[in-house]
Amino acid sequence: MIRFENVHKSFGKHEVLKGIDAEVDKGQVVCLIGASGSGKSTLLRCVNGLEDYQSGRISIEGETIDAHAASIHAIRTRVAMVFQRFNLFPHMTALQNVMEGPVHVLGEDRDEVRARAEEHLRRVGLAEKMDFYPSALSGGQQQRVAIARALAMRPDAILLDEPTSALDPEMVGEVLSVLRDLAQEHMTMLIVTHEIQFAREVADGVIFLDQGRIAEHGGAEEVLSRPQNPRTQEFLRRVTHPI
């Protein structure tokens, strides 16, 4: 569904992606792991055109992603994104945040969207918080609203950029459990994460990025439990046994 073919990307002289080839199939959960600066967030942001790339091709269901083409707006409505720092709209309530895209971008019927938005918020456990502004919600609650906002677009796939990295430790679980539910419903997800245990449990595939290249790519169990590449072994050792 999402296909990367020899993707290259530079910031000025600094090449951050050095030829990425990978594929995410429909209904799959793929986790992108790697040290900071390895290019994993950049790769993710290229998929919905928040970053452009210089050569190669990224496509969704055969349609090429070009950050500078007019088609990017329509593509973004099909590929939702969840950010590390939530990025909820602070002047709107949780419910309004979730309704914003379907009503004001897709032009769907407000009442129908409201019913759906309420259902999404209920599913992420925030039925009581619908009319709260983001500033009145905890980090974990905000991130769950952000996930509901992504779901309300009825996307083909969701991109998640370190969805738990900005959370207090006690709130990581509530967000991961929502993502676990989505994985069980076969939502296609590409997740940049440092949560190795979560990846092991939920991901179908894991891609380990190292200095802009894919160092290892395979099933979650394969990459995380029996890594072949010494860089992967070293990285996993540092992440799972930090001391």
Place this chain on the structure above:
Amino acid sequence: MSPLSERIQEYLPLLVTGLWQTIAVTLLSLVLASALGLMWALMRSSGSRWLSLPARYIVEFLRGIPILVVLFYIYFVMPEVGLDLTAFQAGVMGLALTYSCYIGETFRGGIEAVDRGQIEAAKSIGMKHGKMMRRIVLPQAFRIALPPYGNNMVMLLKDSSQVSVISVAELTMQGKMLASSTFDNMTVFTMVAALYLCLTIPLNFLMRRVELKMGAAT
């Protein structure tokens, strides 16, 4: 000289007609300056050189000229190229042009202070530039820009006295005429100052209330 209370009663009606003119000049130029200022700010943050450069030059240009010169120019020079304006119209236009720069910069500051993540979030649900500005960026930018905008409003009110130089019969002008015909400078200009304060103090108070209310809504 007659007693103070009688003189106040005698001067007041004339000064109040001036006060109304001051309010009219201020409100009209505020509306125009805000609309123009918003336009400069939107042009500058449009991401297009063809829009942002002209806006930048216009603002730099107008900001570099004193209000008095702008007023003289519009009132005395424009008729020579066929644009005949009344003193009132010229005064409103001069103030609006000058203040559109200050207000434009205020709005631009607000727009630029909106978190980058907001823009990315708006883009990520498929919003195009115009809708993103209208629904996500501007509501937050206005909130940020509100305190400096309030300052601009009060400054504009006070600077409306400058249009007296092209003979608009606003408060300062009426005061000047009254003082020169009665020689009662102290009473007249004290009243003029008091009447300005009657506008600026409630305005400041109102702005604070609005700021508090907007702050509470987030």
